[in-house]
Amino acid sequence: MKLDILAIGVHPDDVELSASGTILKHIALGKTVGILDLTRGELGTRGSAAIRTQEAHRSAKILGVSVREQLNMADGFFENNEAHQKQIIQVIRKFQPEIVLCNAVSDRHPDHGRSARLIADACFLSGLMKIETKSEGRTQTAWRPKAVYHYIQDQFMEPDFVVDVTAYMDKKMESIMAFSSQFYNPNSREPETPISSKSFMENVKAKATLFGRAINCNYAEGFTVNRYIGVENLFDLR
Secondary structure, X not given: OXXXXXXXXXXXXXXXHHHHHHHHHHHHOOOOEEEEEEEOXXXXXXXXXXXXXXXXXXXXHHHOOOEEEEEEEOOOOOOOOHHHHHHHHHHHHHHOOOEXXXXXXXXXXXXXXXXHHHHHXXXXXXXXXXXXXXXXXXXXXXOOOOEEEEEOOOOOOOOOEEEEOHHHHXXXXXXHHOOOOOOOOOOOOOOOOOOOOOOHHHHHHHHHHHHHHOXXXXXXXXXXXXXXXXXXXXXXXX
């Protein structure tokens, strides 16, 4: 299956929190989208790896993505090295995405920035023919995505561009709440975390409101990119 967009997150729920509105919008436009989780989020304070995997599948159904896979890298301890790069390269060559969305280049959680660098490096290396990988016993063809965009996560960053997701905000919030083990539940006896507070979902919406205001819409998601962005003409810009 060839994908138009592959959204990658180091933890299950990373993609939902920061880029699910953009995913929903592009699926509505007829694009094929998949999600790749690098870890199972096993170091998370609340829930468990098994629970979060179940939640990830539930969210995938809500979003309507074509595929969701996990690489089972070690949460908190993965490295940007050859072994981990090749795991991602195999997935990139398998699905041949035109665009990759991935973690913020810098954030409160150290895994996010490290993942951003790992994924960006893997996307470049995936285009080198002399790096050999196999899938189901067959040698894979080199493939480099046309663009890598980093979604903005917990800490505020100045976006290079924002995507209007107003029409998809309710469904975005539904996909986030599929990860019920992680977020506010007055009946939960698990420890409090920075994302389990009652106000956290308000913060998610507030950030989307701030990004939306810049382009005169209700809600938007922000992204950064490590290169200049090209446009066909000035009228494509808002």
